Amino acid sequence: MGSHVWRPLYIAVALIALVLVARTFLVPKDFGVHERGYMYGMHRKGNEAEWKAVTVKYRTAAYCKECHADKVESLGRTPHGIISCENCHGPALNHPDDPPTLAIDRSRALCLRCHALLTTPTSGRADIAGINPDTHNPEAECTLCHDPHNPVIRSPRDEQARLSQK
Amino acid sequence: MNRRDFLKNSITVIAGLAVPLSALELINPRKLLAKKEGESAVRWAFLVDTQACVGCGFCVKACKTENEIPHETNITRTWVERYVITKKGKTYIDSPRGARDGFTSDRIDLNEEGHLEITGDDIEKAFFVPKLCNQCDNPACAQVCPVGATYQTSDGVVLVDRKHCIGCGYCIMACPYAVRSFHPVHKTAEKCTFCYHRITKGMKTACVDACPFGARRIGNLRDPDDPVTKTIMSGRIGVLKEEYGTKPQVYYLALSREVK
Numbered sequence: 001m002g003s004h005v006w007r008p009l010y011i012a013v014a015l016i017a018l019v020l021v022a023r024t025f026l027v028p029k030d031f032g033v034h035e036r037g038y039m040y041g042m043h044r045k046g047n048e049a050e051w052k053a054v055t056v057k058y059r060t061a062a063y064c065k066e067c068h069a070d071k072v073e074s075l076g077r078t079p080h081g082i083i084s085c086e087n088c089h090g091p092a093l094n095h096p097d098d099p100p101t102l103a104i105d106r107s108r109a110l111c112l113r114c115h116a117l118l119t120t121p122t123s124g125r126a127d128i129a130g131i132n133p134d135t136h137n138p139e140a141e142c143t144l145c146h147d148p149h150n151p152v153i154r155s156p157r158d159e160q161a162r163l164s165q166k
Numbered sequence: 167m168n169r170r171d172f173l174k175n176s177i178t179v180i181a182g183l184a185v186p187l188s189a190l191e192l193i194n195p196r197k198l199l200a201k202k203e204g205e206s207a208v209r210w211a212f213l214v215d216t217q218a219c220v221g222c223g224f225c226v227k228a229c230k231t232e233n234e235i236p237h238e239t240n241i242t243r244t245w246v247e248r249y250v251i252t253k254k255g256k257t258y259i260d261s262p263r264g265a266r267d268g269f270t271s272d273r274i275d276l277n278e279e280g281h282l283e284i285t286g287d288d289i290e291k292a293f294f295v296p297k298l299c300n301q302c303d304n305p306a307c308a309q310v311c312p313v314g315a316t317y318q319t320s321d322g323v324v325l326v327d328r329k330h331c332i333g334c335g336y337c338i339m340a341c342p343y344a345v346r347s348f349h350p351v352h353k354t355a356e357k358c359t360f361c362y363h364r365i366t367k368g369m370k371t372a373c374v375d376a377c378p379f380g381a382r383r384i385g386n387l388r389d390p391d392d393p394v395t396k397t398i399m400s401g402r403i404g405v406l407k408e409e410y411g412t413k414p415q416v417y418y419l420a421l422s423r424e425v426k
Contacts, residue, residue: 040308
């Protein structure tokens, strides 16, 4: 074979070698086929640790309880005890160090998430006391009359009557 | 053809048919439960109770904050759909802003067609369905990734490597559940991670912790004493788009046939 065949062949071989050499430097050491096999498990193993390192923002009521045990306990005796503290008080992060105070959401929109009256007969929504936001004191903040930490304003006897109707 | 040849050919044809039939076997959580040699002791699964959901959207809000998804974009890793089925059999589905601010009005959002209000007497059923990544056992999204950026961990969670993702969007198209989106800041594929940073620390996901009604629960399929696993093993559960063969690991209680 003449040199007109060998010359491009050398270039091709050199290019392949270059790609292979570059690859050893560029591809991370932990990149490869892992537990879930070639089809689903080809990845950089170190990325799993990166996802585990994301900051936890919502610390749950158990964290709030470390300092505010009285509040967590008293709220637990009301119907609102099922709601996580951080749903209204905002994510705790590293409170009280950072942030020192939490921005509490006292807005009407927050209460309406559950208490706007909807026609949803086949969901749990139907069991929640609801109001029409357009007619039920539209300009007032809910917290003006209702205490979110103790939402039941009925007398115990009324409550008994309501439960027996169900 | 004599009788011997006829019987021989029949057996061959039946044997040939039997192979694809076994390949078509539908999802069986018990199979996932059995821990094989060298496998992880954990396989995360999610349980959604559509009867308990009230459409408050606290889960969506918590998810966006926890996972640093810009609050004002329509991108969200989880969302809640409202289904309204009329007595005439028509189904309306809406999820304004993914229910980030909850459902506060009977007006159904029909996108460019405006709003529709259906009065109480015309409604046959109306309920809410929370949606999130199904962390499929056969994740189509991970299969199609051309650069090895999206993958499944040994405990069954599908993640995206933001350093390797080239943003081609192939996985977004491949997901039959439309749970993937494009992150407006990182410019990479974005999806629910089952709050991988929380579940690997022994916590629950942000959406599970935010739900006041226990409509969302997460558990370990390989722990037979896990209450979520026990419910799933009872078999009275449904999954979304079972026919796609993706083997989704988000199980639904009280799933209505209208839910897609």
